[in-house]
Amino acid sequence: MTSPIRFFVDEMLFDVAKYLRVMGYDARFPKPGTRDSVILRQLDSRILITSDREFCQRATRKKKECIYIEVQDSFIKKLAKIFRRTGIRPNYKESRCPHCNVILKRRRSDTLRGIEPIIKEEFQWVYVCPKCGHIYWKGKQWRSMTSRIRRAMRKARL
Numbered sequence: 767m768t769s770p771i772r773f774f775v776d777e778m779l780f781d782v783a784k785y786l787r788v789m790g791y792d793a794r795f796p797k798p799g800t801r802d803s804v805i806l807r808q809l810d811s812r813i814l815i816t817s818d819r820e821f822c823q824r825a826t827r828k829k830k831e832c833i834y835i836e837v838q839d840s841f842i843k844k845l846a847k848i849f850r851r852t853g854i855r856p857n858y859k860e861s862r863c864p865h866c867n868v869i870l871k872r873r874r875s876d877t878l879r880g881i882e883p884i885i886k887e888e889f890q891w892v893y894v895c896p897k898c899g900h901i902y903w904k905g906k907q908w909r910s911m912t913s914r915i916r917r918a919m920r921k922a923r924l
């Protein structure tokens with residue numbers, strides 16, 4: 767069995783990292799101000815995703831896998847490029863907290879405090895981040911994210 771694909775995403779592509787996490791992929795960020803040489807050392811087997819062309823070339827020379835993303839490309843185009851290059855598919859069973867990169871836990875909404883009754887009524891299951899405690903459910907925001915992901919997959923012809 768091959769190990770799952772993991773990513774290291776540069777600061778300019780925070781949105782991309784958030785989507786990768788929601789799709790179930792480990793997408794790490796450098797701490798702000800981390801030098802490129804330090805990032806290269808921290809990469810391990812992670813795929814680097816960056817909008818810095820020179821940095822990407824440098825990584826490639828060091829035999830690291832890199833995906834270069836144009837900042838001005840549409841978000842769908844950015845995601846589609848990643849789909850094409852890696853062949854990844856969303857794995858929502860392992861969705862991660864967009865902020866913490868930690869796999870969310872599925873919980874029955876009626877067992878939790880701090881959720882509005884209207885949410886409990888509509889959603890039997892919610893997803894809790896074990897690190898920051900944030901609670902997610904498959905509402906409007908979820909639907910909009912998954913629809914963008916589907917559009918990107920169509921664009922990548924997966």
Ligand SMILES: [Zn+2]
Pocket residue numbers: 863864865866867868895896897898899900
């Ligand atoms: Zn979290």
